[in-house]
Amino acid sequence: MxxxxxxxxxxxxxxxxxxxxxxxxxxxxxxxxxxxxxxxxxxxxxxxxxxxxxxxxxxxxxxxxxxxxxxxxxxxxxxxxxxxxxxxxxxxxxxxxxxxxxxxxxxxxxxxxSLDAEYYRKIEAMEFAVHYDDGKDLRGITLADVVLIGVSRTSKTPICLYMAHKGIRATNWPLVPEIPVPEQLLKRRNGLVVGLTMDPDKLVSIRTERLKALGLPKGSVYATAARVEDELRYANRIMNMVGCEIIDVTNKAIEETVGIILERLPADRAFSSPNL
Structure with missing residues (x-):
């Protein structure tokens, strides 16, 4: 060609x-x-x-x-x-x-x-994803159709935004050992909670590149193998406590992960007309 x-x-x-x-x-x-x-x-x-x-x-x-x-x-x-x-x-x-x-x-x-109800639902979902991103407002955990949890750099925000484009209200909470898990997450009964995890070596590589992009020192604890493994162990413990499904996003495209999540979403929460 x-x-x-x-x-x-x-x-x-x-x-x-x-x-x-x-x-x-x-x-x-x-x-x-x-x-x-x-x-x-x-x-x-x-x-x-x-x-x-x-x-x-x-x-x-x-x-x-x-x-x-x-x-x-x-x-x-x-x-x-x-x-x-x-x-x-x-x-x-x-x-x-x-x-x-x-x-x-x-x-x-x-x-x-066309500017119909589906269109405005997508706009509202996009605004929701931005407003409640990364645990900025705990009310989002209660209001969301889908809540994603996981350690830093497991694609939580991009996945939320992609789901918003399909009319799904999604938010996320970062799992960090030093930050207590909010009661809203532990007591959530309606909607879907999904845990995101990743291969430790892949996550170290992604975090190292992130530090480079920010102009930060390469040896930061954030990107060390020991820190990553500690965070993943902690996250796995919290995900089991919450009782949510865990998706390994290593080498998965965002679209693939979203497809898995939408299959788990109750029918009354799913967006009936996909954006083609």
Whole structure:
């Protein structure tokens, strides 16, 4: 695959869905400099023809989400006539819904970005994650759908923010031997508590890099093997006391960890429509 491969992303909405699929596919190939060119809010057939013309000249690939039948038809016709490789990201799934559920789609662009209740739920969840992060306000432990506990640098905050993007109110509490565990955590009965742990050597490496980024001395106790092992033992004891599930996040992507957590989340707390 050429490193200068151009990939055109076309949509009659924003184009986030097609771009997400393209980036997922790109990660399966050993090239890093492919150029993504995103064209959103396409409204006219001439815009489609111009994009296909450009893709033809540079031998590019087109990924598109055009829910309006007229524009979708023009894209199919033009790419076929010009010999341009194009992938319709959305239509096969929509057709599967039509055939299976015997329903008719709205064919309205941009519904994924509409300012509906789901959108505002995500905004509220993001504000919640920021406000209650790292035990800044103990009320968050009672109010959250999910509470994460673990030692420093086990990805608690990034995981909370990722869950917020799915409409889940999440907060976290750092487990440090010198800081008492709050009663709110020990007595929590509603919602989910999840413990995060990590391989000691990996955690030492992450903390060492963190010290470097902050310009702090390499020999700080924070990043020593002895301190890390002490903290992990303490954290494991607290997690067992709380009775929560423990997830080892060593070499796990944030998305993978969130997927595991969402599987454990009660149905009435889960976000019904994932952000695609």
């Amino acid at each position: 050429r490193d200068n491969q151009q990939i055109f992303i076309c949509s009659d909405a924003v184009g986030e869905t097609a771009e997400a699929v393209v980036r997922a596919a790109m990660r399966q190939f050993a090239f890093t400099s492919g150029k993504l060119r995103r064209y959103g809010h396409i409204k006219h057939a001439d815009e489609v023809r111009a994009i296909v013309d450009e893709a033809s000249r540079c031998r590019g690939v087109i990924a598109y989400t055009l829910v309006q039948p007229e524009l979708n038809g023009v894209m199919r016709e033009e790419t076929s006539a010009r010999g341009v490789r194009a992938v319709d990201v959305l239509s096969p799934m929509m057709q599967a819904f039509i055939d299976t559920f015997e329903d008719t789609p709205n064919r309205i662009p941009g519904l994924n970005q």
